[in-house]
Amino acid sequence: MMRFTSLVALTWASLVAGQNNYPNLPVNFLQTSNPVTPLPNGYPWGTCTVQNTNPYTNPPNTGVIRSYDFTITRETKSPDGFERSFLLVNDQFPGPEIEANWGDTIQVTVHNQITGPEEGTAIHWHGLLQKGTQYMDGVPGISQCPIPPNGTFTYTFNADLYGTSWYHSHYSAQYAGGIFGPMIIHGPAIAPYDIDIGPVMLTDYFHKDYFSLVEDVVSTNFNEVLQPSDNNLINGQTNATFQFTPGKTHRLRLINSGAEGMQKFSIDGHNLTVIAQDFVPVQSFSTQVVTLGVGQRTDVLVTAPANADGKSYTMRSTLAGNGCAVTNQPFATATVFYNTKLQPNTTAWPSFLTSVASQCANDPIDITQPLYSLTPSAPTTTKDIAINFTQNATDFWLWTMNDISFRADYNSPVFLLAATGNDSYPDPQWNVYNFGSNTSIRVVIENPGPAAHPMHLHGHDFYVLNVGTGTWDGTTIVNAANPQRRDTQIVPAGGFLVIQFEADNPGAWPLHCHIAWHVSAGLYVTVLERPADIANVQVPSIMAQTCRDWSTFTGEDVVDQIDSGL
Numbered sequence: 001m002m003r004f005t006s007l008v009a010l011t012w013a014s015l016v017a018g019q020n021n022y023p024n025l026p027v028n029f030l031q032t033s034n035p036v037t038p039l040p041n042g043y044p045w046g047t048c049t050v051q052n053t054n055p056y057t058n059p060p061n062t063g064v065i066r067s068y069d070f071t072i073t074r075e076t077k078s079p080d081g082f083e084r085s086f087l088l089v090n091d092q093f094p095g096p097e098i099e100a101n102w103g104d105t106i107q108v109t110v111h112n113q114i115t116g117p118e119e120g121t122a123i124h125w126h127g128l129l130q131k132g133t134q135y136m137d138g139v140p141g142i143s144q145c146p147i148p149p150n151g152t153f154t155y156t157f158n159a160d161l162y163g164t165s166w167y168h169s170h171y172s173a174q175y176a177g178g179i180f181g182p183m184i185i186h187g188p189a190i191a192p193y194d195i196d197i198g199p200v201m202l203t204d205y206f207h208k209d210y211f212s213l214v215e216d217v218v219s220t221n222f223n224e225v226l227q228p229s230d231n232n233l234i235n236g237q238t239n240a241t242f243q244f245t246p247g248k249t250h251r252l253r254l255i256n257s258g259a260e261g262m263q264k265f266s267i268d269g270h271n272l273t274v275i276a277q278d279f280v281p282v283q284s285f286s287t288q289v290v291t292l293g294v295g296q297r298t299d300v301l302v303t304a305p306a307n308a309d310g311k312s313y314t315m316r317s318t319l320a321g322n323g324c325a326v327t328n329q330p331f332a333t334a335t336v337f338y339n340t341k342l343q344p345n346t347t348a349w350p351s352f353l354t355s356v357a358s359q360c361a362n363d364p365i366d367i368t369q370p371l372y373s374l375t376p377s378a379p380t381t382t383k384d385i386a387i388n389f390t391q392n393a394t395d396f397w398l399w400t401m402n403d404i405s406f407r408a409d410y411n412s413p414v415f416l417l418a419a420t421g422n423d424s425y426p427d428p429q430w431n432v433y434n435f436g437s438n439t440s441i442r443v444v445i446e447n448p449g450p451a452a453h454p455m456h457l458h459g460h461d462f463y464v465l466n467v468g469t470g471t472w473d474g475t476t477i478v479n480a481a482n483p484q485r486r487d488t489q490i491v492p493a494g495g496f497l498v499i500q501f502e503a504d505n506p507g508a509w510p511l512h513c514h515i516a517w518h519v520s521a522g523l524y525v526t527v528l529e530r531p532a533d534i535a536n537v538q539v540p541s542i543m544a545q546t547c548r549d550w551s552t553f554t555g556e557d558v559v560d561q562i563d564s565g566l
């Protein structure tokens with residue numbers, strides 16, 4: 001445990017240097033005691049607007065803390081009538097909603113009370129940048145050691161972007177077992193609306209527990225690799241209902257919080273106006289169907305059709321066909337009521353059925369333009385990364401990126417090692433790409449295989465320079481002056497995805513497919529961004545303490561790491 005000892009020693013050294021363990025958080029934050037203020041509480045983000053504030057460089061700071069207490073336990077529930085085993089936050093499925101204003105500090109204390117058997121855990125706050133709090137990103141083996149059984153860990157980070165997102169366990173495929181929930185951050189107006197309907201979580205759903213699924217998916221038997229989902233849920237239900245008001249405009253916050261399948265969302269008889277993709281407000285456009293890969297979010301405004309009063313309509317989310325999802329039951333429905341309880345008798349838009357059957361990709365990127373316009377600078381480095389699916393020396397079917405299938409070492413988090421000045425990472429399976437002091441990083445992802453992958457990068461909204469089938473011509477950039485930005489984008493089957501990001505956030509950032517079974521089987525790299533500056537980050541003592549506690553636990557119990565770890 002040499003490396004571990006040096007991590008602890010250097011962390012202690014940095015600790016004694018200062019009393020404030022969170023030098024990058026507001027000065028008054030340690031004294032503030034969880035004020036309960038209504039949301040969105042006027043305009044606590046001051047004069048910031050969508051157009052006048054660069055969220056990546058100038059997020060506001062309200063000095064307000066939003067505190068949550070999460071207890072994770074193993075439970076049995078039957079949301080669709082079939083009883084199965086779950087891992088749940090506060091016994092809720094989906095987990096409790098986190099709500100904050102832009103610029104608030106979110107503080108979540110997580111108690112790991114998983115038993116029968118005990119497991120580690122760690123929770124990731126999808127889409128937030130974690131600037132200055134990189135160690136709070138919640139990825140075991142990368143930003144922290146897992147929270148051991150009976151352990152408690154408090155995450156503290158800024159609500160540095162605004163809009164719609166979610167949190168989920170990043171420990172193995174635990175979130176497919178139920179550890180996830182919505183995370184809503186209120187911010188400046190993007191477009192006018194009357195009623196915030198809140199999160200609409202679209203979740204493919206499995207009757208097996210997550211551990212059995214991962215055991216099957218990471219397999220030597222090709223026939224077991226494709227595990228079909230058993231159902232498709234909206235807000236964790238088979239029959240969710242939404243009360244809409246005639247004549248009003250409603251905001252729906254769509255989230256694909258599933259494990260595997262691509263969702264197609266629509267409401268019979270209604271147009272949808274897209275106003276944000278992931279955490280990025282966009283120039284609004286109208287559509288009848290929204291496509292969401294796992295991890296993606298889309299905010300839509302929905303206005304009642306004329307004469308809606310007294311009528312009801314079917315809301316639909318369908319797992320897309322043609323290799324975009326593997327499922328026994330693709331259809332999720334819910335009901336939109338306008339002053340009635342009559343069951344709907346409406347039909348799907350023809351464009352919805354066409355999209356479900358034929359389009360295994362996001363919308364063309366030329367139709368989206370972020371409202372806060374940014375032009376990428378010239379890349380100082382370009383990395384090509386090819387995805388493949390192949391068997392390892394002992395015949396397990398694994399996903400690779402540039403021929404390496406990722407595997408985490410829970411005891412040696414990459415970021416914490418970098419914070420001690422160690423960026424040597426001898427184990428090739430850690431798949432770390434060290435971009436040194438590059439200021440603008442372009443990554444070309446090649447995906448020659450037959451499956452689409454929703455690729456997610458932590459710590460950034462990336463520019464989507466181009467995406468499509470075949471191979472990139474090496475030059476064409478779509479909307480070059482203001483390309484699409486988001487944190488998750490689908491690379492199509494037999495296709496490519498070109499992303500770029502400014503190296504404005506020193507850290508160790510996961511870049512991975514968000515399909516739970518694919519990242520379990522290794523479809524993952526770590527982007528190491530400005531390691532020299534990581535060495536200057538003051539890491540709070542709880543990080544080293546959690547590693548010591550995890551080390552004690554794993555010294556006595558052998559952790560059955562059946563997958564990549566993430």
Ligand SMILES: *[C@@H]1O[C@H](CO)[C@@H](O)[C@H](O)[C@H]1NC(C)=O
Pocket residue numbers: 003004006412417422423424425426
């Ligand atoms: C850096 O960390 C790696 C992995 O834990 C370890 O093998 C190596 O000895 C460390 N190097 C130094 C200089 O501490």
Ligand SMILES: *[C@@H]1O[C@H](CO)[C@@H](O)[C@H](O)[C@H]1NC(C)=O
Pocket residue numbers: 079080081238239
């Ligand atoms: C929704 O469906 C569940 C089972 O799938 C059932 O228990 C519940 O009563 C239903 N709720 C309504 C409002 O129909």
Ligand SMILES: *[C@@H]1O[C@H](CO)[C@@H](O)[C@H](O)[C@H]1NC(C)=O
Pocket residue numbers: 118149150553
């Ligand atoms: C956690 O606490 C329970 C109840 O006190 C105990 O039985 C169990 O051994 C503890 N587990 C660990 C890893 O300390």
Ligand SMILES: *[C@@H]1O[C@H](CO)[C@@H](O)[C@H](O)[C@H]1NC(C)=O
Pocket residue numbers: 269270271286305306
């Ligand atoms: C949907 O949008 C189309 C095209 O803008 C428009 O013709 C149609 O009336 C709209 N339908 C509803 C129900 O708002």
Ligand SMILES: *[C@@H]1O[C@H](CO)[C@@H](O)[C@H](O)[C@H]1NC(C)=O
Pocket residue numbers: 345
């Ligand atoms: C649904 O609507 C169709 C045509 O609009 C009608 O033929 C059918 O009887 C209706 N079904 C019910 C259950 O109301």
Ligand SMILES: *[C@@H]1O[C@H](CO)[C@@H](O)[C@H](O)[C@H]1NC(C)=O
Pocket residue numbers: 386388389390391
């Ligand atoms: C992908 O893996 C297969 C099976 O191991 C191999 O035959 C093929 O050459 C690989 N493709 C690339 C582009 O590396």
Ligand SMILES: *[C@@H]1O[C@H](CO)[C@@H](O)[C@H](O)[C@H]1NC(C)=O
Pocket residue numbers: 218392393394395396398562563564
């Ligand atoms: C192949 O992958 C499996 C699953 O990750 C792993 O248990 C096994 O050790 C790997 N085999 C080799 C030779 O690395």
Ligand SMILES: *[C@@H]1O[C@H](CO)[C@@H](O)[C@H](O)[C@H]1NC(C)=O
Pocket residue numbers: 380381382383434435436437438
């Ligand atoms: C930029 O990144 C490349 C890897 O893509 C690396 O080889 C190079 O050393 C980096 N340049 C600097 C200045 O750090």
Ligand SMILES: [Cu+2]
Pocket residue numbers: 452453454513514515518519523
């Ligand atoms: Cu994938």
